[in-house]
Amino acid sequence: MFSVEMEKIKPIISVTAEHQEELKSTLNNIKEPFIFLEKQNQLFAYVSLNNQLLERLKENHFSKDILLNHAKSIESICHLSENISLPALFQIIGEPFAIIKGEDGKPSGYIRREDVLAELFKQENKSVDLLKIILTSIPMGIFVLDKEKRIINCNEAGLKMIKSTAEKVLNFPAETIFSKEHIDNVFSTGKTLLNHLEITNEMGVLVDYSPIMNYDDVVEGIIIVVQDLPMVEEMAMEIEYIKDLNKDLNAILSSIYDEILVVNAKGELIRFSDNIIQDFWKVDLKELIGKNILELEDQGLFTPSVTRLVLEKRKKVSVVQETKTGRKILAVGNPVFNEKGELDRIIVASRDITETTRLKSELLEMRKISEQYKKELDDFKSKDRFLKKLIYCSPKMEKIMNQVKKIADFSSTVLLHGESGVGKEVIAQAIHQLGKRSSKPFLKLNCGAIPENLLESELFGYAKGAFTGADKNGKEGYFKQANEGILFLDEIGEMPMHLQVKLLRVLQEQEVIPIGSTTPIKVNVQIIAATNKKLEKMVEEGTFREDLFYRLNVIPLHIPPLRERTEDISLLSFHFLQKLNEKYDRNYHLTPDAVNVMEFYPWPGNVRELQNIIERLVVTADHSAIDAEFVSQFLSLGYEHKKMKPVITRVIPLQEAIDHVEEQLIVLAMNQYKTTTKAAKALGISQSSVSRKYQKILSEKNMNIENLSTI
Template structure:
């Protein structure tokens, strides 16, 4: 088949075919490009597609999203000539899995009848992307935090799958908002107990005066105001399933004793009752506190500490897995757009800002921000100006570089900067390989400099 035959065939099947390399530079597009977009094919060839997006020829851009996320994505584009295009962007890989570039297929859906038809068809597409999204489309998005790409999260999820098959007690560690609750649900959903109850209790959210009756239940007449029929406790409700005690460090000392007895004897005794009942639960706990230090300070029982600290799993903060920020951003953007019947897109500059931000509130902070942007911003495109200044300014200030207030010899200044950068990189990435990537030097250089400055 000649190139002319191929060109004719592509033009007959699609309104536009556009191909870029792995950096977004145009290597092919059909002659019809100018008719729909307003820029000739000769102008496009060799140029980065983002240049034309920045000039306003179309919005939103899809190529750069495919390059970032390495997955098939579709969207509706509006061109400079006010035409509506249904665009499907597909990543291209070679046999070894190396990413080569992006192929965009566009169909004109300017007329309302065709637009509605294409939208209905899009809803029925059974791509892997939407199959995966549908798994997470329940109200609580139970597995959303496990849209992951980093090797650290891959190892944690693999361990969670193994632990789901046994009844060993697990304690989930990590900063607030990293997804400890999601991980507990994930373990339960992959366990033989998945058909039974998953009972989650936040030990810091229930007033201490009510916590005991909520946890252990009570018999009728156990105390003034008790229900006539008594009440089953949350621990008893988890019988046969999984009990997740979140913020276990907030549990009062006197209830720690009662919980320890329950775990040791595998029985529950309601308030006001005298007959213990056998229970069978898988226990998962979570905390963002240093329980070992709390034990030393007399704030947490040592025997309970060792009872729950059988298999610790630490979930890393989002800043240590920045490659997952675009994936999570896209997921939450799609989820809340669908939830509120909107069609929101983030500009590329927004993605750049979000990827550079350190997310002290982790995945929870990212999700809350995306929901806020979806429901409060005007128009379909969310721009960088609409990102809260507290986030945008912190990213901008981090790019301003080092400020010098006092004079000192350049050699000393260089060494001081090196030490601070190495320490910062070690705190964020832990391994010398990742440190080297972040600092733009070789791994042996990182090792030598750590040894030189005695940084451990």
């Protein structure tokens, strides 16, 4: 295969007088005809038509005379020796050509590449080998088209560039690979089309379309020159990606709430987003493109300039700018550095926070209101949960609780009196939970459970070093700890006389003086006192101060004993039993007759005794059903050791009282003697009367139990 050696030419950039001698020297040194090669409209090499190539031409009856016959005189274009340079010559001719030398070795003319190829077409059979040699020798892709626009020849370089084979290309219409529009244009106009980028899934190439003309300037065919650009497709894809990225960035900038400015290292505005802060810029930002925005600070448009701060500190800066109109703008400047670590750009994001500041204040206010509502709701829930823990249904307890709800709204001193175990502490807690002090402390102190010598220090506290053995830091008393809350003093009747005086001072002056100190401490404490003694009698006996009694007895509440509110017995019994069942995973229940027995028992220990009896029944019971016989085993001692008279707690019709006593006697007799016969003998009435009345009592109790279960 014949190879063509390419030799580089020193490029001549411009047409000046100094280049004329260089051009002459270049042409004189070339001893043979040659063809120039171009790249991006510049001559970069030439192929010599040496003797070996000429011999090939002669063998195929393509003599040197052909070149000379088709050569055009250089002098016909211009005077080469006077004022023309090599690049200028190429620009004048405007297409690839070969310079022909005469017998004297000097350039005498040039011949176009198409003229040579046209002659080869005429001598098709004889010049096949030569054409293959030429096509193979050219490093670019070459495709030759005939008049029918079919590809009749090509080189291997071209096939590689379009990623195909000769079998799929030769004798096929060229438009299946290349642009039909460009091919038709060259055939119709005879003009050369250069630098057309064609990208498909199979290839990415740069294509030149050159016509092959005969002597009559008729297009005989087309030479398609293909330059493989491996990076063209990648570059095109990257360009498309950049375009898409640019669209995305513009869309993002348009959707961002903040105003975005891009400033260069000199402080000059380059571009900005669509979102502009209203009433901030006094001019159209388009007019500020290319101008230094630092000057705007000097003009007093805003202060301070975040751009200036970033330029000075070379780090991210956040400032709140204030305009002449009083608007507040949050501006954040982010520096962008190049590869050398030099400041390249400043991105400024600004947001009008005037409205935001106002909304923030409103939000804080709403949060306070919400917290207040939440607190009130929690208080309501807490009160509701506490009320559910209060188990009662008797009219007397209903009346007591109505009084408690009224008392809870005030801070008056309350005196609770009643028998031991009636639930005085529960009532005190109810006053705390239902009142305005529910969120404050609730402290309880049993005045009878603490030794007299310690009670004073517990109540009033002591200063450091007040006495031997005292805490070196001193101690706060119950009054100080319960400040703003409630102090529950149980068994107030057990308080020593000398402490009663100090307690009276606290109630009168609302201040305490710790032991070992002379400085009074102001306190705001509500006192709830409780006792099971008759304080009026103690006052008469001189064991309780009269003035303190009247100070405590502001709101007196008498808690009735359990025997005076028998309606609560069954309800409390079921409540305690349910709690024990849940605690020990049991399923005990009271039979109706067991409830009857419990209701007729006087309960000297009141609710506390009832709770203890229920726990004793659960612990010792052998069966899940707890009946009257089993209950009476634990209550019988109360009947034997204490003769109880029938208790009537209110004025009622005589017959109703008689029926009530009769019912109690029949139930007690049946519990004790078990049979109606023995019970009748003990009561002194007939057996049939006992049987009839007892069945009636049981029937009524069963009905009450069913109603209670339904509730």
